[in-house]
Amino acid sequence: MLKAIFYKEWIKLRWYMLLALIVTTAVAGYCLLRADRAIELRGAGHIWEVMVLKDAVFIDLLRFVPLLAGILAALVQFMPEMQRKCLKLTLHLPCPQQRMVFAMLAAGVAMLVACFAVNFAVMTAWLSAVLPAELVTNVLSAAAPWYLAGVAGYLLAAWVCLEPAWKRRVLNLAVAALIVRAYFLAPVPRAYNDFLPWLALYTLALSLLAWISVARFKAGCQD
């Protein structure tokens, strides 16, 4: 049954994920291209200097892109489910409801992580050719909380989407905005390094929130 759920989510998300993959990779590629142009025009030394002395990472444009990708993934996956009341049908499938809801979320998270992994692979491959490992780590460590925000954005948007009452949705949205703020506090690269594993654990735990919305949906909560 889980396999079928994963397949169902794949069918729902595959085109969006392809688009997300193209857009996020294109933005990452554009950031790298800009760095490449800067190397062409000013020399590699200039890039190294501003990265070491000014904490430049050259991928600032990418900052909110994973978050947007995560939020849109949740909307694509769960908005039709709620609008067409498909969730009611899904919950009647012969499978434990919790397992099914978390499997749906897991499918979305897995696809997002795969998309983000491609971004990371592209950045690592290009950066490693022109920068030492320390500066590559600088860039990737600056990007890590942004990508984690993408996963958090997906799980929080799922929580908001699955919520049956509009008033509560607005409240959830405000809480979600405050939670997401915690992923964008880095003043410098590597600032999150010690905290990142805990933030990753917390991000995964955010999937618990969606179940509250489903439980309220099951209880028939409405505006």
Next chain:
Amino acid sequence: MTRICKIFLCATLAVLAVWQLPWCYAFLTTKATPNSFVMYSSLLGDFILTRYEEGDGIVRRDVAGRAYSEAETDSLLPMFYMRQLVADERFPDTLFGVPVSPREVQNTSFNFRMRPSAVNAPQTGIYFLLESMPKRVELEMPDDAFRFTHAGIEFITMETNAADAEKSARFTRMLAQKGFAFPPRLVSGNPTTMKDYDNGYLLLDARGRLFHLKQTAGQPYVKALTLPEGVEAEHVFLTEFRDRKALGFLTDAEHRLYVVRADGSVVRTGLPAYDPERDDLTIIGNMFDWTVKIASRGVTHYYALRADDYALLKTYDVPTDSGEIFGLSFTSPYDRYVRPRF
């Protein structure tokens, strides 16, 4: 399961409240507190406090409260207000029996500031070693960068991102010959061309010993500097002041501040305590005295030191309102890391 999820939501809401409410309170209620600018006057033998007072405008007083006019303050702080005194044709020929000239004042005066956020910050581990004896007058950034490894120092040519094995071996050999233990605990330098000359780096090696490294005519210059008996160095700060009398500052595990002189000697200052990880340090120095400001939580200490032997001349403490409100925060003015802290 639903209960666990609700507990998680409540915990999240509690954390958000403890994080955001104090922030909102601070954001809405923070008011500008009038700060004094404090300088020690060797002519007066006391600190002069310059501050804005409601109704009176900018007032200048000594610690006892005696007021001074602007012109009097200029004369009492001739090294600091040198340009004004020169413009007014009031700059003295001698001070304390020592002939002084505006050029000499310029060359011997310095400002040094070190914030905790600069000390408690992630390090990249990539450094630039400038040529300290450049052929041209102006300094130039090098074509290579370096890193320390457990085996030595490694120079990387930036254009090709490839290691320069020959230069790396030359510098590693010289450091090893001088007894340097890799990798260093601390590396302090100022790799910029916006300075008069280059002092290279002050290093604390793996065993906590102090070394001076620079590049002279393309060759490594390494000098082991002897620390005073029983001193366990904790932080070093390289300086490049115009008078070239100092290599930098050093603090030890007991939070005592030392001056690393250009001849390699390490001399303790009269400051009672300075913790670079918690205190904000400002030194405004001239050829006769240094005014040292150490801003700690709850109090700002001002110290006057004699410039030649760093003996403590006078102290003045000002209690301050740190403005900190109890709550959760993920960032801090004391460091550049993101992590939860109360």
